[in-house]
Every structure is written in C-alpha cells, then in structure tokens.
Amino acid sequence: MSNNIHPIASLLAAVARGISGVQVQWAGCEPDERQRIYFANHSSHLDFVVLWSALPSEIRAKTRPIAAKDYWDETPLRRYVTKNVFRAVLLERGAMAKAKNPEEAHFAGRHLIEEMAAALGTENSLILFPEGTRGTGEKIGPFRSGLYHLALRRPDVELVPAYLENLNRILPKGEVLPVPMLSLLTFGKPLQVEADEEKDSFLERAREAVASLRRIGNG
Amino acid sequence: MLEAIRDAELVWLYGGVLFLLIVSTLIGRILKSRHKTDSSRTTIDNLNARIRAWWKMCAIFAIAILIGRVGSLILFGIISFLAMREYMTLVPTRRGDHRTLFWSFFVIMPLQYYLIGIQWYGFFAIMIPALAFVFIPTSIAIAGDTEHFLERAAKIQFGIMVCAYCLSHAPALLLLKIPGFEGRDARLLLYLVIVDQMSDVLQYVWGKLIGKRKIAWRVSPNKTWEGFVGGVISATALGTALWWATPFTPLQSAGMSFTICILGFAGGLVMSAIKRDIGIKDFGVVIEGHGGILDRMDSLCFAAPIFFHLVRYYFVR
Secondary structure, eight states: OOOOOOHHHHHHHHHHHHHHTOEEEEOSOOOOSSOEEEEEOOOOTHHHHHHHHTSOHHHHTTEEEEEEHHHHTSSHHHHIIIIIISOOEEEOTTHHHHOSSHHHHHHHHHHHHHHHHHHHTTTOEEEEOTTSSOOOSSSOOOOOTHHHHHHHHOTTSEEEEEEEESHHHHSOTTOSSOOOOOOEEEEOOOBOOOTTOOHHHHHHHHHHHHHTTOOTTOO | OHHHHHOHHHHHHHHHHHHHHHHHHHHHHHHHHHOOSHHHHHHHHHHHHHHHHHHHHHHHHHHHHHHOHHHHHHHHHHHHHHHHHHHHHHSOOOGGGHHHHHHIIIIIHHHHHHHHHTTOHHHHHHIIIIIIHHHHHHHHHHHTOOTTHHHHHHHHHHHHIIIIIIHHHHHHGGGOOOTTOTTOTHHHHHHHHHHHHHHHHHHHHHHHHHOOSBSOTTTOTTOBHHHHHHHHHHHHHHHHHTGGGSSSOHHHHHHHHHHHHHHHHHHHHHHHHHHHHHTHHHHHHHHTTTTTHHHHHHHHHHHHHHHHHHHHHHHOO
C-alpha cells in the first residue's frame, strides 16, 4: 500500500481544521514518527479527521483510523471515504456479541486484534476510539477491551491518549451540518500496560488518562 | 481602487495613521531599552505586542478600504464571523440550539452583509431586530428542549445583535449618500475606526500613566477614571482635528468623536461584564491564540450603529 496522502483526505483535513478552529497542544509528548496508537474520546464524526489533521504530514501518511464496519461500509460513499481516502481499517463492531458460544466469541475477538496488529505492520500508526461509539461529549463512556489486547499483542507500539474538546458542539451525533465553534485537542503522556496489570484496571487507567486532558471546567 | 488613491484627504488619513504607528513603535523600542526591571518589562512587552497587532490591523483595514465597498464588506463580514465564533464558543449552548446556531452563522449573518451589498437599507435595518428576533426562539422551540429556554434564546439573540447587526453598521456607512460627499464615504468608516480605536488605546495609556480610581473594579480592573477621562478627552481632540476629512464642521466632529468615545467605553465595559459572567477564566483557553477578535471589536460594536444613525439622521438628504 502506498504511503501517499489522498488529495481528498488533505482537503477534508483542511476543511475540518477550518470548521473546528482546533488548537492543538502536545502536553505529554512530542509529534514522532515512531509507531503509535492514538486513542481519544469520541463525540463527533469530525473527531478522527481533526485528530489526523493535527499530525505533521509525514506522520499523517502513516496513520490509519479504525472505523466501524457496520456503519462505514453501508453506502458506497462512506466506503470510498473510509477505505480509499483515509485507508481506514474497518472492523466488525459487536462481532463478539453475535457469537453463539464463548469459543466463537474468543475467536472473533482474536481475529479483530490480529486485523489491527496487521494494520499496524512495521511502520503504521492507528487512531482508535475505545468507547466504540459516539457519546454526548459530557462524559467518556467505558472503554472496550480491544485497546488492552492490542497493547499486549504489540508492546513495542506507544499508546498516546488524546482529548478532543467541544467537537460535540460543532457536529454532534445526529446532525449533518456543522456549527463553526472553536475546539481544543490535547495529546497526553504515553502509557503502557504494567506487568500483571488486569484488563479492567488498565482500561480504567487509559480512560482516566484521556479524561485528565480535559482543559475546560477541569479547574 | 484608484478612486481611493486620488482622494487626497484619504491619503492624509492613511499618512497620519502610518505616522502614529511609526512613532509608537519608536517609543516602544526606547522604553524597552530603558527599563530593565521585571515588572516594567511585562508592561512594556505587552505594549509592544499591542503595537505589533496595530500594524497588522491597520494594514488589513487599509487594504480593505482601498479595494472599496466590497473589500470593506468582506473584511467586516470576516470580523463578524470570527467575533460570533468566539462568542458562541464561550456562551453555554445546548444540543437543541444546534440548528439555530447553524442558521445564525450561515444564513442570518451573510444575509445581513448581502443586504448592505445590494444597498437595501430598509431590510438591512430590520432584518435582525424583527425577523431574526422571531425566528430564533421559534427555531429553538421547534427543537423541543425547554431547559433554560429563555436564557438560551436571549444569549443567541444578543450574540447576533452584537456580532452581526451592530458591527455591520460600520461598513454600512459606505451606503450613506451625503450631499457633497459622494464617493468619499470610505473616510467616514476610517474616521469611526480611528477615533474608536484611538480612544481604546489612549484610555489604556492614560490609565497606565496616572490611573488610580477604579470605575468598576469587579467588571474590569484595568478601567480607571483617570484613564477614562484622559482617553476620552484626547481621543475627542484627535477626532475633532480630523474634521477636514469628514462632512462635519469642527464642532460637529467634536460631538461625533465624543459620542464614539463614550460608546466605545460602554461597549468595552459590557463585554467585560459578559466575560466575568460566563467565567472566561475557564473558557479563555479556547480563544487563546485566536487573537481575541471580540476583545478588539467590543468598543466598535456599540459605537458603529449609533454613529451610523447620527450621520444618517443629520447629514443624509
């Protein structure tokens, strides 16, 4: 797969930056070409594009989003935008819930992790929204376990938390037209799965890491 | 464009502004080399940052006015947009306001400037106070969320009034047809902006030099009676001295300048009170680095419509 950025992707990134007037702060780390998984809160369709547009272009070319297959594979336009324009990794949401027995669920889960690991390859980075769905923007929902399993599968990849602020007011769930308010994006300090750390405690810690980056109303 | 350059008095105005900018830059340089203590350093750095911003602002204004009516309309349209963007970001709105806000940004505000462009005074004057006034609460009500309904409707109304309606009266000066002053109306816009901004600047300078007694320390700790009186008197004097560029006599020019200064002060005070009310210390991070367009334009918001109507009432026809 080529590492060139699709011209439509650059255009959409510029539009998203313009609409969201986003102010980016690298609070816990610096932009780096090393392999990373950026994980953030999710409240708007703009989230991914804004986060992606905030990365320097050489990093952008190697950074792919994880998107829900059931939504983004539904119409030809969505498919084109996710697959061709942004080279998204489309994953079956709820594949584990649909499984008939625990074995099948385990298999489905493994399969998702392998797909993400394959997408990382040797030089790519990923953008992931561990809540799995868009929220109202008021608080962050519980994280799905994919982040934990992927982190164990690829311990060499850095996990970078990020907080997207005010985008729920710019383009909330269920709206098509944006309101051009201003927004903030903060990148935090990379974290790792500690030795013997349980799944739930890691996921809670990761969620806290994202929530702590909130700048408005956080004192 | 060439028309503007052929206008000798407009060139004089530009020259005067350029002269002021050069003098203030020199003063800033001299102050910087003289004062070495930390506390005076911050004040002087702040002053120099302001001077750099004035250069940029003046350059943008000069170019827009040179382009003519369309240039001024586009410039003020952008200023209105940026100001309203800051305002709506800071004001708490709810999910149910989304479509109303979309209409405000992309229909009501552009329509206001379009009406100036096609010189339809009658509609321009009532579109926001009459039509938008009815439209906004209706559209919020249709969205169905009644929590804090009146508050939300009022806050959006106020934002559109200040950022779109009031500010648009500055470029609307270009559609006034003053007998014996045809084709030279760009000077009126420049006059308004110069007196208004100089009043801001001079109040700040006088306040720094001799300011002691606070006017409303709870609202704006930087505003003092000494700064206010000194700033208004000196900016009024400056405006009076610019009478030759306007259709006014020196005495009329003094009255106009004085009105602009007082209203500029009122606008600044009201916007400060709004910021205190919203609790800008939390939300300030959002507009930090975006220049704070609203902060620069707050004095113009109140001065522009009153100046427009004074000129229209006394000098048109």
